[in-house]
Every structure is written in structure tokens, then in C-alpha cells.
Amino acid sequence: MAKRCIFCGKEYGLFGGGMVLCGDTDEPVCSNCVDELTPLSPTERAERALATGRALYPDELQKFLNRERILQAKKQARLERAHQAIRTDKTCLRCGGPMEKYGTKIFHLGDEGLLGPVARDGLFASWLTAEIIRCAQCGKAEFYLPEPPELPNIPDEEEEPVTCPVCGTRHSPLIGCPNCAMKQATSPRSGNTQTGTKPPWEK
Incomplete structure (x- = not known):
């Protein structure tokens, strides 16, 4: 008995x-x-068979497609929630798409020796930890350092000395002229009494 192709x-x-x-x-x-x-x-x-109108079991095909649409919608919702969980507040510099967390990468700073990584100026290599974010649209990746760099210990800058307008001595701008202060401390005090006379309370 001949059969008919539904397509x-x-x-x-x-x-x-x-x-x-x-x-x-x-x-x-x-x-x-x-x-x-x-x-x-x-x-x-199933979609093409149902569209022909010649399917032997159209009701079964429709039920199957309805189930598939529901499952696909749930899968898409889970996927979107997963992307939201790793999405950052940064945008891609190339296409403007959202940037997502991609993990952490550890780099060694130095050369590769016979026994593993070695530093250029020592026996053991130093390591650098970088966070990687990736564009969800174009795949462009960027590296971010979570920790700030170690700052060198730099001494305070020496302050430029100033010149005293009275005696010409150069001294720190944070203090007065020490030379003038010394002269003022050792000079005789001036007052109402005259030189060679006794104060009223002495007889």
C-alpha cells in the first residue's frame, strides 16, 4: 500500500x-x-510537519511544540539570571556591551628557569593576581588588579630655606630666625629704669 509524504x-x-x-x-x-x-x-x-497540514498526528505535534516552548523559556530565564549574577557595572570599550566576570588569573613576574619561575633579581618569582572581565557581546577581555601596588618609601622633600630680612640668616620656613631669637634673648631688657639708678624698692 502506497504512503504519502507529509512534506x-x-x-x-x-x-x-x-x-x-x-x-x-x-x-x-x-x-x-x-x-x-x-x-x-x-x-x-515538528514545526515543518505541522505547517504542511498533512501530519498524521497534528495534536501530538502541537503538544510537543508547546512543551518545548515552555522549556526553552525557562532555560532562557535561567541563562539570563546567570548572566545577571556575573555582570559588572562596566561596559565594553569596543562595542558598548555589558562586561561580565570571567575569573581570576595569576601571573608570575620574572623568567622561566629550570626549576620553575624565577625572578630577575632573586631566587623566587613574585606573583600578580588579576581579575578578568569579558564582554558578553564581542568577547573583548580586560584585566583589573584588585589590590593597589606597593608604594615605595619616599622620604619627605627638604624644604627650601628662607632668608631672614633682619640679619640675613637662612633658616627653615617653619620657624622664626634662630639668630635673631638668640640675640633678643641675650640682649639687656629695656624698661622704665635708667642705667646706674636703683629701683624704688632698693635703698
């Missing part, structure tokens, strides 16, 4: 075709359509 509508004999899985049901397909449908997924075959 092209042609009839075929015993060896002119077969049954192909469309969704979760088998549908009759001729040999020419089999070659065309083989690369497709069961979901794609």
Missing part, C-alpha cells in the same frame, strides 16, 4: 521512503525529503 505530498512505495521522528511522533516521509530533514532537530521537523 511534499508525493506517494511512495515500500522502498521509496520511511518514517521520520518529528517531535515525539513518527511521520511518513519520502526518500527525497528524508535527506533534507535529516540535519534538522526533532523540534524543527
Whole structure:
């Protein structure tokens, strides 16, 4: 008994075709359509079979497609939540897409020796930890250092001395002229008493 291909509508004999899985049901397909449908997924075959209007089990195909749409929507929602969990507040400098956390990479600073990494100026190499973020659209990656660099111990700058306008001595700008202060401390005090006279309380 001849069968009819649900896709092209042609009839075929015993060896002119077969049954192909469309969704979760088998549908009759001729040999020419089999070659065309083989690369497709069961979901794609179910959609095309239902669109022809010649499917033997249209209700089963529709139920299968409804289940697939629900599962696909849930999968897409989970995927979006996963991207939100690793998304950063930075945008890609190339395409403007969102940047996502990609993990941490440890680099060694130095050369590769016979016994492993060695430093240029010592026996053991120093290591650098960098955080990697990646653009979700174009794949461009950037490196960020989570820790600030170790700052060298730099001594305070020497302050430029100033010149005293009275005696010409150069001294620190943070203090007064020490030479003038010394002269003022050792000079005789001036007052209301005259030189050579006794104060009123002495007789």
C-alpha cells in the first residue's frame, strides 16, 4: 500500500521512503525529503510537519511544540539570571556591551628557569593576581588588579630655606630666625629704669 509524504505530498512505495521522528511522533516521509530533514532537530521537523497540514498526528505535534516552548523559556530565564549574577557595572570599550566576570588569573613576574619561575633579581618569582572581565557581546577581555601596588618609601622633600630680612640668616620656613631669637634673648631688657639708678624698692 502506497504512503504519502507529509512534506511534499508525493506517494511512495515500500522502498521509496520511511518514517521520520518529528517531535515525539513518527511521520511518513519520502526518500527525497528524508535527506533534507535529516540535519534538522526533532523540534524543527515538528514545526515543518505541522505547517504542511498533512501530519498524521497534528495534536501530538502541537503538544510537543508547546512543551518545548515552555522549556526553552525557562532555560532562557535561567541563562539570563546567570548572566545577571556575573555582570559588572562596566561596559565594553569596543562595542558598548555589558562586561561580565570571567575569573581570576595569576601571573608570575620574572623568567622561566629550570626549576620553575624565577625572578630577575632573586631566587623566587613574585606573583600578580588579576581579575578578568569579558564582554558578553564581542568577547573583548580586560584585566583589573584588585589590590593597589606597593608604594615605595619616599622620604619627605627638604624644604627650601628662607632668608631672614633682619640679619640675613637662612633658616627653615617653619620657624622664626634662630639668630635673631638668640640675640633678643641675650640682649639687656629695656624698661622704665635708667642705667646706674636703683629701683624704688632698693635703698
